[in-house]
Structures are given as structure tokens and as C-alpha cells.
Amino acid sequence: MDFASRISVTCFVASYAVSLGGELVRIFRQSRWARWVATGGALAGIFAQTLYLLAIGLDWGRLPINSQFTTLITVSWLISLIYIYLLLHDRRLVAGIFILPVSIGLCLYAATLSPRGTPQQGEGNRLIGVTHGILLLVGTALVIIAFVAALMYLVKYRQLKSGRIRSSLRLPSLEKIDRMHGTVVYLAWPLLTLGIGLGLSLRQLHLLDPKVLTTILAWGVFTFLVHCRYRPENRGRKLALLTIVAFVVVLVSVLGDPIFGTGHQPLLEAAP
Amino acid sequence: MKLLCVGLNWKTPVKIREQLSFDAEEAQGVLAKLQDRFPNAEFAVLSTCNRTEIYSAEPTQESSIGVEGLCEFFAEVKNQPLSEFYDYLYLHEDAGTALHLFNVASGLDSLILGEAQILGQVKIAYQQAIDCRTIGKILHPLFQRALGVAKRVHTETSLAKGRLSIASAAIDYLRGVFETFSDKRVLVIGAGKMAELVMVHLRELEPGRVEICNRTEAPALDLAQRMGGHYRPMAELHQALADADIVVSSTGAEEPIVKSADFAKLMEQRRSRWLAVIDIAVPRDFDPAIADFDNVWLWNIDDLEKVRYKTIRSRERELDHALKIIDHETAAFEATMAIKQSGPVIGRLEAGYQEIIEQELDWLLPQLNGLPEDQKEKIRYFAHRLKNKFLHPPKAALRAQAHAGEHHGLLDAFRKLFGLET
Numbered sequence: 022m023d024f025a026s027r028i029s030v031t032c033f034v035a036s037y038a039v040s041l042g043g044e045l046v047r048i049f050r051q052s053r054w055a056r057w058v059a060t061g062g063a064l065a066g067i068f069a070q071t072l073y074l075l076a077i078g079l080d081w082g083r084l085p086i087n088s089q090f091t092t093l094i095t096v097s098w099l100i101s102l103i104y105i106y107l108l109l110h111d112r113r114l115v116a117g118i119f120i121l122p123v124s125i126g127l128c129l130y131a132a133t134l135s136p137r138g139t140p141q142q143g144e145g146n147r148l149i150g151v152t153h154g155i156l157l158l159v160g161t162a163l164v165i166i167a168f169v170a171a172l173m174y175l176v177k178y179r180q181l182k183s184g185r186i187r188s189s190l191r192l193p194s195l196e197k198i199d200r201m202h203g204t205v206v207y208l209a210w211p212l213l214t215l216g217i218g219l220g221l222s223l224r225q226l227h228l229l230d231p232k233v234l235t236t237i238l239a240w241g242v243f244t245f246l247v248h249c250r251y252r253p254e255n256r257g258r259k260l261a262l263l264t265i266v267a268f269v270v271v272l273v274s275v276l277g278d279p280i281f282g283t284g285h286q287p288l289l290e291a292a293p
Numbered sequence: 294m295k296l297l298c299v300g301l302n303w304k305t306p307v308k309i310r311e312q313l314s315f316d317a318e319e320a321q322g323v324l325a326k327l328q329d330r331f332p333n334a335e336f337a338v339l340s341t342c343n344r345t346e347i348y349s350a351e352p353t354q355e356s357s358i359g360v361e362g363l364c365e366f367f368a369e370v371k372n373q374p375l376s377e378f379y380d381y382l383y384l385h386e387d388a389g390t391a392l393h394l395f396n397v398a399s400g401l402d403s404l405i406l407g408e409a410q411i412l413g414q415v416k417i418a419y420q421q422a423i424d425c426r427t428i429g430k431i432l433h434p435l436f437q438r439a440l441g442v443a444k445r446v447h448t449e450t451s452l453a454k455g456r457l458s459i460a461s462a463a464i465d466y467l468r469g470v471f472e473t474f475s476d477k478r479v480l481v482i483g484a485g486k487m488a489e490l491v492m493v494h495l496r497e498l499e500p501g502r503v504e505i506c507n508r509t510e511a512p513a514l515d516l517a518q519r520m521g522g523h524y525r526p527m528a529e530l531h532q533a534l535a536d537a538d539i540v541v542s543s544t545g546a547e548e549p550i551v552k553s554a555d556f557a558k559l560m561e562q563r564r565s566r567w568l569a570v571i572d573i574a575v576p577r578d579f580d581p582a583i584a585d586f587d588n589v590w591l592w593n594i595d596d597l598e599k600v601r602y603k604t605i606r607s608r609e610r611e612l613d614h615a616l617k618i619i620d621h622e623t624a625a626f627e628a629t630m631a632i633k634q635s636g637p638v639i640g641r642l643e644a645g646y647q648e649i650i651e652q653e654l655d656w657l658l659p660q661l662n663g664l665p666e667d668q669k670e671k672i673r674y675f676a677h678r679l680k681n682k683f684l685h686p687p688k689a690a691l692r693a694q695a696h697a698g699e700h701h702g703l704l705d706a707f708r709k710l711f712g713l714e715t
Contacts, residue, residue: 177469182584184596186462186469195567196472254565257588 028073030094030132036066037101037125044117048190059117063105070098086154093131093276097124099162100169113191119169130276149219156216161275163209164243168268170202171261178258202264203250210247213240213271235274242267294431294634295356296390298383299363300339300346303404305381313371313378315340317421323347323370324425330366331358335432337422339397341414343404346397348390350431354701360384391435392623398443400453401615407452407608412443434629442622449618450611455604459487460494462600463571466592467498467539470569474498480537481505481522482530483544484512487573491541492520506533508544531555535562540570542578553582560586573597631695638704639688641713646684650676 040062046055074095077085085091104120177192192198217240246267249255301313315323320338327336327349334357335350347367349358356362364382368375385393393402398415400407419436422428428436447453456462471477479500481488484507495503503522507513510524517524525533534540534551544550551559556579560568570591572579577593584591654676658669691707694700707713 181466181469181590184466184592184599186465186600194468194472195470200472257565257567259587 026076028069028076030073030128033066033070033073034125034128034132036062036069037121037128038062040066041117041121041125044115044121047115048118050189056112060108063101063108063117063121067098067101067105070094070101074098084151084154086158089276090131090134092154092158093127093134095158096162096165096275097127097131099159100124100127100165103162103166111193114193115190116169116173118190119172120166123165123169149223153216153219153223156212156219160209160212160216161271163205163212164268164271167202167205167209167264170198170205171264171268174198174202174261175258178261199256202260206243206247206250206264210243213243232274235270239267239271239274242270294387294630295351295354296385296387296431296435297349297356297358297360297363298346298385298390298393299360299367300344300383301378301381302346302383302402303343305378309378309381310343310345312373313345313367314342315345317417320418320421321425324422324427326370327366328425328427334358335422335429336427337418337432337436339415339418341411344397344402348394348432348435350429350435352431360386388623388627391438391626392619394435394439395442395619395622398439399446399615399619400443401446401612401619405457406605406612407454407615408457409447409453412440412447415439415443430633431630435626438622438626442619445622446615446618450614452608452611452615455607456600457604458490458494459573459594459597459601460491462597463491463541463573463592464494464498465600466571466590466596467569470567470590471538474500476501477538478536479503479539479541480525480533481516482540482542482550482578483507483574484509484516485543485545487543488541489516489520491543491571491573492516492522495541496520500539504533504537506530531559534559538566538568540568541573542570543573544578546574546578547576549576549580550578551580551583553580556580556583556586556589560589571597628695631700632692635691635695635700635704638707638713639691642687642707642711643680643684645711645713646680650680 040059043055043057043059043062046052047059074085074091077091081087086095100120101124104117104124107114107116107120173192174195176190177195177198180186180188180190180192181195193201217236220236242263246260246263249260249263301310303310315338320340323338324336327334327347331349331351333351337348339346339348347363349356349363351357358366364375364379364384367382368378383393394415396402398412400409400411403411415436419428419440422432422436456465467474477500479495479502481492481503484505488505492503503517503520504525505513505517505520505522506525506527506529507516508527510526513524516522530550542550565588567588568590570579570583570589572591572593575594579591579593581591581593583589654673658672661669661672687707691700691703694703
């Protein structure tokens with residue numbers, strides 16, 4: 022893994038940036054070479070990021086979700102993987118301009134964190150810790166995809182309202198975006214609920230801890246979002262806006278440690 | 294080689310076009326007659342509602358048919374005096390014929406710029422000529438290239454993209470909102486021609502249920518029967534709107550039949566379920582303020598016209614790009630055919646020289662009895678090298694001229710200089 026050890030965050034961030042450049046060109050002109058640039062950049066990025074995470078995992082002898090730094094890189098990896106699936110699945114869909122900025126943003130934010138993490142021993146049961154970590158990780162990735170779907174919904178909604186159906190920013194039908202949103206929201210909620218529940222069972226609660234408070238708030242907002250999806254009269258633009266609010270709250274709870282100055286209790290810290 | 298094309302297109306008045314068009318059976322008869330009369334030539338006939346064209350090709354530079362001959366044949370088979378339609382005919386020769394067919398296949402010579410239907414019609418004409426065995430070494434590559442050029446134009450430009458009719462633009466709008474239609478209910482208000490036209494396009498979406506609401510029962514029932522819908526009386530309009538996912542409205546009402554204030558109540562009843570409304574009536578059937586409701590998309594005739602206009606503008610922008618492709622392909626086709634033409638001449642030239650070499654070697658080698666076999670082999674090899682070196686410059690010059698499309702004079706000179714007349 023000597024080669025992998027030389028890979029840095031800059032490598033895959035740069036690759037994703039190239040891919041984003043290709044996607045931006047595709048908004049103005051659906052050209053074959055722009056799609057190749059987008060695909061090539063994304064594939065190079067995911068390859069480098071996979072090796073990077075693999076090297077950390079092998080070095081630590083455990084899943085790379087043990088620190089906030091590795092958690093953010095892994096969440097970015099998951100959503101980039103979803104982007105590549107969409108890119109290969111629908112060759113005219115320009116999903117990268119919604120997903121890649123989030124993926125790049127997570128990596129850049131992670132790169133500012135110091136220390137980047139070391140293998141830590143959690144407080145509780147190892148199996149519960151790992152399950153808690155994985156559930157929250159996948160749940161967070163799904164919340165990000167729900168946010169992306171909400172953005173796509175709002176753009177498509179605007180396109181249709183203004184009658185611009187031949188916009189160069191090609192998006193799926195509103196109904197398809199709405200279904201995608203529903204699927205990820207319904208999948209994310211149980212994962213987040215279970216993940217947070219397991220996390221709370223692993224340690225003693227400090228209810229006034231801003232981290233705990235924002236996590237509970239994020240869960241509350243997301244639960245309200247799930248409730249709204251069940252009611253047809255709430256569906257549509259309002260739901261998309263609520264998803265953006267839920268995403269922001271979840272993001273604050275995931276990234277908030279440096280803001281709150283807590284640092285000692287990252288979302289997935291308990292994963293042994 | 295001589296390529297000819299005689300025909301007329303949509304620019305000719307329909308009363309002339311309809312007299313000169315061929316149906317499939319007639320076209321086969323025309324091909325058979327042409328082959329009987331000119332057995333050494335190749336033919337293809339392209340006949341659609343917008344054009345009738347005869348293509349001919351002969352291997353010799355001088356045509357035995359001639360443009361005038363094709364025109365007269367046209368008049369003869371249609372039993373019409375040539376003078377009545379001669380002014381409408383266009384005539385193309387050689388590269389002009391290739392250029393014209395490439396333009397036709399790519400939709401550049403169509404009434405609706407970039408229309409793709411003509412490509413299928415060119416394929417049919419080509420297949421028909423193959424079936425009638427009137428197509429050979431010249432028209433085969435010409436038609437194959439035409440199909441390839443059209444494909445290239447459609448792939449590399451946006452010339453064939455977009456919707457050009459109001460009804461088909463409406464379908465694009467609906468596809469933007471909904472993904473599946475089998476679970477959707479469509480309400481058509483009005484039973485006029487526009488409603489029918491949109492319904493024809495709506496059928497391609499295969500909606501779950503179609504209802505037709507109209508003031509008078511008879512035309513609505515008739516339309517419902519023909520299009521596979523269900524009649525709903527106008528008195529039930531409010532409930533029908535509450536049930537529908539898609540509404541197409543085209544009544545002749547003087548005032549909006551659905552007002553904003555009523556619509557608010559309707560949306561409450563619908564629990565804000567999505568509704569896509571296509572209002573193609575003039576004056577409009579739906580109050581424009583309805584467009585401001587959440588989860589409602591209302592498009593009127595102007596929105597649909599905009600799509601049409603944008604498609605036309607976008608196709609016009611692509612025209613230059615398409616013409617460049619066609620020019621390039623025409624030049625490439627010309628060069629390919631020229632090389633093909635010069636091939637037999639070069640072949641005969643080489644064969645002639647080879648014969649002389651063999652004769653001279655047969656004279657020389659028996660006189661060199663004491664010479665070892667490997668030395669004799671070297672002499673043979675020397676003779677072949679000499680031939681190749683002598684022939685290289687004229688062959689290269691002929692190929693270069695063929696590439697430039699200026700090979701006819703040189704070919705004739707070759708035939709005369711080297712005694713290659715057949």
C-alpha cells in the first residue's frame with residue numbers, strides 16, 4: 022500500500038473538481054468530451070478516495086469511521102459513489118453540479134480538521150459502536166442525497182413553472198425526483214433513529230451538551246420531514262424547503278464540534 | 294461515372310406534386326421500365342408526399358440517358374406533358390446528386406428543417422431498389438453513405454431534436470412533471486379538432502383513464518369512442534377536475550371556465566395533489582392566476598408556441614454545422630468513387646507492364662544458360678522493381694487527381710498513352 026499512502030485529500034478533491042468542471046460545461050452544451058471529463062474525473066476521484074480510505078482502514082485495523090475526519094471523507098465517498106451511479110445510469114442527467122459541491126465541501130472541511138484522528142477505543146460494546154457508526158454514516162449520506170433531490174426538485178419546479186422545458190440543465194421529471202426524495206427520506210429516518218439511539222446508549226448523556234442538543238434537534242426536524250411526506254397536502258415545494266432545513270440541521274450536528282468547541286464527542290467517535 | 298437526379302419537392306404546388314408521385318407498387322414498375330430501357334444504368338426512386346425523385350448512375354462519363362431523357366421518361370410514365378411541370382423540376386449531376394441526396398436524407402431539404410421521417414423514406418427507396426435489382430456499384434455506396442451522413446448529422450448536431458407541433462410540445466411539458474402515466478387520469482375539456490390532436494399524442498403516454506367533458510354530448514361521445522375515452526357531462530366539471538391529474542382544455546368559451554377563486558376550493562378538495570393543465574383555448578379557459586398555485590402547472594398556447602419557435606431557432610442555428618458535415622462527406626464520397634474509378638485503369642496498366650516483363654524475361658533467361666538459379670531470380674526481381682519504379686509516379690499522380698476530383702482528363706490520357714482502351 023505504499024502507493025496508497027502517497028494519496029492525499031487534494032488528489033481526490035482535484036479529481037472531483039475536474040469532474041465538476043465537466044458537469045458545468047454540460048449545462049451550457051451537452052458535449053461528449055465534457056461528459057468524458059466528468060466521468061474520468063469522478064472515476065479517478067473515487068479510485069483515489071477508495072485507496073485512501075483503504076490505507077487508513079488497514080493502518081488502523083478497523084473501519085475508517087473512527088474520527089470526524091475519516092467520517093466526513095467516508096460520507097463524501099458514499100455520495101460520490103451515488104453520483105457515479107447516476108452519471109453512468111443516465112448519460113444526459115447533470116447530477117454532478119448538485120452532488121459534487123457537497124462531496125468536495127465535506128472533503129475540504131475534513132482537511133481543515135486537526136488532529137485528523139487516530140484509532141480510538143470507544144467507551145462501550147464494540148459491535149454496538151460499529152453498528153452505531155455505520156448507521157449514522159449511511160443515514161447522513163442519505164440525508165445529503167435527500168438534500169440534493171430537494172435542490173433538483175426546486176430547480177425543476179422553477180423550470181416547469183416558467184415553461185422552460187428545453188433547459189440545458191436536464192433533470193428527471195418532477196415525479197421521479199419526488200420518488201427519489203421519498204425513498205431516501207424513508208430509508209434515512211430509521212437508520213438515523215437507530216444510529217442515534219445506539220449512540221446514546223453507549224455513553225452517559227450530557228443533556229446540555231450542544232452536540233447532544235443539535236443531534237436531538239436534527240432527529241426532530243427529520244422526523245417532522247418524514248411526517249410531512251405522508252401528508253399529500255404538504256408535498257411539493259414546501260417539502261423541498263423543509264428538506265433543506267433538515268439537511269442544514271443534520272450538517273450542523275455532524276460538523277458542529279469545532280463550532281461548539283466540544284471536540285470530544287464527534288458523531289461517530291464511539292465506533293471502536 | 295455519371296450520376297443524375299431529377300425531381301421535385303415541397304416547393305412545387307401540391308396539385309403538381311400529387312400528379313407526379315408514385316406509390317410503392319408504381320415505383321417498382323418505374324424501376325423495372327427504366328432498367329429495361331437502360332440496362333447498363335442503375336436507378337432508385339424516392340417518392341413521398343413532399344417529393345418525387347429519380348436517381349440514375351452509369352459507369353461511363355457520358356450518360357446514355359441524360360437529364361433530358363430522365364425528364365421525358367418522368368413525363369411518359371406519368372402520362373403528363375413535360376412542359377406542364379418542367380419548370381418545377383430540379384436537375385443534379387455527379388457531385389451535385391450526392392450533395393442533394395445527403396441533404397435530403399439529413400432533412401435539410403425538407404419542409405420542416407431537420408425532420409427525421411425522410412430518413413426512413415430514403416431507407417425504403419434504397420431497399421426497394423435493392424429488391425428490384427436496379428442498384429449496383431455506384432448507387433449502393435451512394436445510398437449507404439447518405440444514410441451514414443444523416444445519422445452523423447443527427448448525432449453531431451441538434452437538427453432533429455425538439456418538438457415542432459403544439460400537441461407534441463404539450464407532451465414534453467407533461468413528461469417534465471410526471472414519470473408514469475398509467476396511474477394518471479386525464480381530463481379533456483372540449484371536443485374540437487385541437488382536443489383531438491392533443492389526444493392523439495396523449496395516447497403515446499398510455500394514461501390510466503381519459504375523460505372528455507363537453508357542453509354537447511354527441512361530439513364528446515364520438516371523440517371518446519374513437520380515442521378510447523369516457524364521456525363526462527359538463528355539469529360534473531368540478532368533480533372531474535378534482536379527480537384529474539392532467540387537464541387539456543380547448544373549448545370555445547368567451548370567458549374562463551375555471552376561475553381562480555373556484556380553483557382554491559378545488560385544490561383544497563384535491564389536498565394539493567399535483568395538477569398539470571394545458572390550456573390551448575383562445576380566449577383562455579383557465580384564469581391565468583391559477584398558475585400561481587403550488588403544485589399546479591398551467592401552460593397556455595403561447596408557452597407551447599414558444600417551444601415550437603425555440604425548436605425552429607435551435608435547428609436554424611445548427612444548419613451551418615450540418616452543411617459543413619455534408620460538404621465534407623460529399624467531397625469524401627467523390628474521392629472514394631474517383632479512386633474506385635481509377636483502380637481498374639491502374640490495374641490494366643500494371644497487367645500490361647507485367648506482360649511485357651514476362652515476355653522479355655522469356656527471351657532473356659534461356660540465353661543465360663550458365664547462370665545459377667539465384668542469379669536468374671535476381672534478374673526477375675530487378676525487372677519487377679524497375680516496373681514498380683517506372684509506374685509509381687503516374688500512379689501517384691492519378692491517385693492525387695482522383696482525390697482532388699480532377700481525374701477524368703488524366704484517366705483519358707492514361708488510356709490513350711498506355712493503350713488501355715477496352
